[in-house]
Amino acid sequence: MGALLEVRNLRTHFFSRAGVVRAVDDVSFSLGRGEILGLVGESGCGKSVSSLSIMRLVDRPGRIVAGEILFEERDLLQLAKEEMRRLRGSRLAMIFQEPTSSMNPVFTTGSQIAEAILVHERVSRKAARERVLRLMQLVGIPDPERRFRQFPHQFSGGMLQRMMVAMALACNPSVLIADEPVTALDVTIQAQILDLIKELRDRTGASILLITHDMGVVAETCDRVAVMYLGKIVETAALEPLFEAPRHPYTVGLFASIPRLEETVEWLQPIPGTVPSPLDLPAGCRFRNRCPHALPICAEAEPPTLEVAPGHRVACFLYEAGGRA
Amino acid sequence: MARYIGKRVLISVPILLLVVTLVFLAFQLIPGDPARMYVGVDASQEAVERVRHDLGLDQPVLVQYVNYMTRLARGDLGKSIYTRRPVTLELAPRFWNTFQLSLAAIIFATIVGVVLGTLATVKHGTGWDHLLTVLSLFGISMPVFWLGLLLTYLFSVQWHLLPSAGNESWRHFLMPTFCLSAFSLAFITRMTRSALLEVMAQDYVRTALAKGVREAVVVGWHALRNAMLPVVTVVGLRFGYMLGGAVVTEEVFAWPGLGRLLVTAVGQRDIPLVQGALLLFGASFVLVNLLVDLLYGVLDPRIRHR
Amino acid sequence: MKLLRRLPRIVWAFARDYKLGAVGGALVLLFLAVALLAPQLAPYDPDTISLRESLAGPSPRHLLGQDNQGRDLLSRIIFGARMSLYISMSAIGMGALFGVVLGMLAAYYRRLDMPIMRLMDVVLAFPGIIVALTTIAILGRSVNNVVIAIGIYHIPQFARLVHGLTLSIKETIFVEGAVASGESDCSILTRYILPNCLAPIIVQTSLLIPGAIMTAATLSFLGLGVPPPTAEWGSMLQNSLQWAQMAPHVMIMPGLALMLAVFGFNVLGDELRDAMDPRLKKR
Numbered sequence: 001m002g003a004l005l006e007v008r009n010l011r012t013h014f015f016s017r018a019g020v021v022r023a024v025d026d027v028s029f030s031l032g033r034g035e036i037l038g039l040v041g042e043s044g045c046g047k048s049v050s051s052l053s054i055m056r057l058v059d060r061p062g063r064i065v066a067g068e069i070l071f072e073e074r075d076l077l078q079l080a081k082e083e084m085r086r087l088r089g090s091r092l093a094m095i096f097q098e099p100t101s102s103m104n105p106v107f108t109t110g111s112q113i114a115e116a117i118l119v120h121e122r123v124s125r126k127a128a129r130e131r132v133l134r135l136m137q138l139v140g141i142p143d144p145e146r147r148f149r150q151f152p153h154q155f156s157g158g159m160l161q162r163m164m165v166a167m168a169l170a171c172n173p174s175v176l177i178a179d180e181p182v183t184a185l186d187v188t189i190q191a192q193i194l195d196l197i198k199e200l201r202d203r204t205g206a207s208i209l210l211i212t213h214d215m216g217v218v219a220e221t222c223d224r225v226a227v228m229y230l231g232k233i234v235e236t237a238a239l240e241p242l243f244e245a246p247r248h249p250y251t252v253g254l255f256a257s258i259p260r261l262e263e264t265v266e267w268l269q270p271i272p273g274t275v276p277s278p279l280d281l282p283a284g285c286r287f288r289n290r291c292p293h294a295l296p297i298c299a300e301a302e303p304p305t306l307e308v309a310p311g312h313r314v315a316c317f318l319y320e321a322g323g324r325a
Numbered sequence: 326m327a328r329y330i331g332k333r334v335l336i337s338v339p340i341l342l343l344v345v346t347l348v349f350l351a352f353q354l355i356p357g358d359p360a361r362m363y364v365g366v367d368a369s370q371e372a373v374e375r376v377r378h379d380l381g382l383d384q385p386v387l388v389q390y391v392n393y394m395t396r397l398a399r400g401d402l403g404k405s406i407y408t409r410r411p412v413t414l415e416l417a418p419r420f421w422n423t424f425q426l427s428l429a430a431i432i433f434a435t436i437v438g439v440v441l442g443t444l445a446t447v448k449h450g451t452g453w454d455h456l457l458t459v460l461s462l463f464g465i466s467m468p469v470f471w472l473g474l475l476l477t478y479l480f481s482v483q484w485h486l487l488p489s490a491g492n493e494s495w496r497h498f499l500m501p502t503f504c505l506s507a508f509s510l511a512f513i514t515r516m517t518r519s520a521l522l523e524v525m526a527q528d529y530v531r532t533a534l535a536k537g538v539r540e541a542v543v544v545g546w547h548a549l550r551n552a553m554l555p556v557v558t559v560v561g562l563r564f565g566y567m568l569g570g571a572v573v574t575e576e577v578f579a580w581p582g583l584g585r586l587l588v589t590a591v592g593q594r595d596i597p598l599v600q601g602a603l604l605l606f607g608a609s610f611v612l613v614n615l616l617v618d619l620l621y622g623v624l625d626p627r628i629r630h631r
Numbered sequence: 632m633k634l635l636r637r638l639p640r641i642v643w644a645f646a647r648d649y650k651l652g653a654v655g656g657a658l659v660l661l662f663l664a665v666a667l668l669a670p671q672l673a674p675y676d677p678d679t680i681s682l683r684e685s686l687a688g689p690s691p692r693h694l695l696g697q698d699n700q701g702r703d704l705l706s707r708i709i710f711g712a713r714m715s716l717y718i719s720m721s722a723i724g725m726g727a728l729f730g731v732v733l734g735m736l737a738a739y740y741r742r743l744d745m746p747i748m749r750l751m752d753v754v755l756a757f758p759g760i761i762v763a764l765t766t767i768a769i770l771g772r773s774v775n776n777v778v779i780a781i782g783i784y785h786i787p788q789f790a791r792l793v794h795g796l797t798l799s800i801k802e803t804i805f806v807e808g809a810v811a812s813g814e815s816d817c818s819i820l821t822r823y824i825l826p827n828c829l830a831p832i833i834v835q836t837s838l839l840i841p842g843a844i845m846t847a848a849t850l851s852f853l854g855l856g857v858p859p860p861t862a863e864w865g866s867m868l869q870n871s872l873q874w875a876q877m878a879p880h881v882m883i884m885p886g887l888a889l890m891l892a893v894f895g896f897n898v899l900g901d902e903l904r905d906a907m908d909p910r911l912k913k914r
Contacts, residue, residue: 463890465897466894470852471889573853588764591855
């Protein structure tokens, strides 16, 4: 197996008055040991919901309706609530997009990080505090003793995100899920946080699932990439093959629409059309209405996932009959 | 923190002064002759004039105001027309009775209200939640005096379980406390529920769950601690209101409190007593507001550091 | 005017999604109908005394029984609704009139802001019942004085609301433009600021009605409200105090009517607020 975390055929749907939103619809990917996997896509494509599903933190009206999530030999979706709770924060950790609202405003930041330890391990408060101070040094917080006693509103966004990283790593998790960790930060701080994440992966050997919509971030940090569109994974590949030779028309369109430093173009090439409403999905391939290479079969059936090269998978009819189009 | 306290105290002072002034002005407007009311309808004109002079009512308004303020500063609120005793002596024990009743009622209302509100949040969207919502709507619609009458009818008249009037024993406390707390209980339940629901939708609640904190702890500690901020304000306001608004409960249960005194005094047109009672109400409300502000500063670190 | 045509559908959608609100709405409509049609609906004149039938219980001729002076309870309750409607509407109307004007002026003219709003704060420092009591103490007991007493308490509520709204509307571009083109203050206030305050004012009014009804009844219960023998729920309850042991219906019926009326308004107001809140979506 080799993979530390394996998501198989995950389906998470939202049931509202207006209809059913199939936010995650038959999604499969795997995360290897010490690997940074990027989960990319536009807003609303289901990447955040996928990560919340792994943590089983999906709230009403959403529900995981099918699939398996294999972690350390067990299917997370079959675990009892209490067993899952014990894994959260200790073996599986998560950090979120908005650091300023992700910490409780009425408690000191230090105590909140310490809580991550105290919830899972039988240690004294003093010992927990020591560990927190060391973690804070690890993530690059100056003057940790003073900062420990301060409240979230006294930190800048970047500092607070570092504290969130410290909190996530408190119990040495094997998997860290980072949901748009740098989107809300200044560009210069972004680079710092991304470097921090990479450094921690090197040090602790944790595997990281990095969710983002920014290809630049992906290029900086990821080993492998999975591209999502409207609840489905359309392409999975290692970093270089994806960037050098993207196969799925959506991925191609994504790259084409990003301005590049090396080239000068007259017009940027956006992907034509708009994202369809999740309540009113087209039959067959969900991308076909915007795809320049749509075939008649695309309207009739959902495309299968095909391996076009070792480790490079695409969900597209263009690559059927075992080869490149 | 000290600066915050200082600022709040400073704002309260002018409001207090305004309250005092307003009470004074209001009573300049009363039709009829206060001096005559003091001595009685059939007293001689000289007696009336003498009393008028004694009470300083023949002076221009501004002079009267100054006299009023200086007497107030000394703690002199005048004498009751009816009993001839100093107003302060009349007010003190009554105020204490009202205070006891209000305190008991607000403690009961807060504890039960917060518990029910939390329950409604946890069971959000289910039958329990709807039931609690309807019940709390009933609670705020329930006329206090009707509730009092019903309770008295059941517990005193029919079943002879509880006394219906006075405040001698602990048993006397039960019905009036429940009656007085009804509205606040319902109100606090609703406030807790809505505040807690809003807090539960916040990012930091999701973070706490992602850390592996138990759900009960997330709701009861992480979330509730934040939801308490608006709830505390409501509790304080309700307590302040209760001090004055216990009027009806006191009437129904013949509770010898400040509200009941005020009603009697108004009926008897005992001006000094009414004035004194109003001043006491106004002052206590301002004080309670100040305490709530200070408590808020303690609970919310963001306020302290501004 | 387009709104009027769509009204039936809006009401139907509301009643379907917010069943509790529908119940509240029904109660409010019942209250309004009873109050407005009182002379037609009441089987007897509410003030006709018939001492022989004192404290009679419910009977086919007197559906809810009779009070200690033999007056038909049902008729008195019906007319009591009328009185409650009159008092609450007039009081809130008065409060709204003065409150809105004061709030707008305070927010528009900087120099008036402090004195007016501090005055409002002071009135708000007292519970409504105390303010009403004091006013009755000064003015004496009569129906119209009750209206004034309750109205005074509502002035700061509207003043605060409109004050906040005016402050924010004042900063908008159209007001700036109007000032720049030399429009008179009066014109600006009535053409731009007032219309934008109307919706919140109406919402506020609907939320204050139950409280006003309750305060009026409370005043009468304390013997400081509507003078006898006029039928009013509060005074009926005060009257029933002496006879509760022998004839509980005299106490139960008016109280029930009061509670249902207030409940209806509270529920309706609550559900309307939920329905109009863009953040809350019914599952």
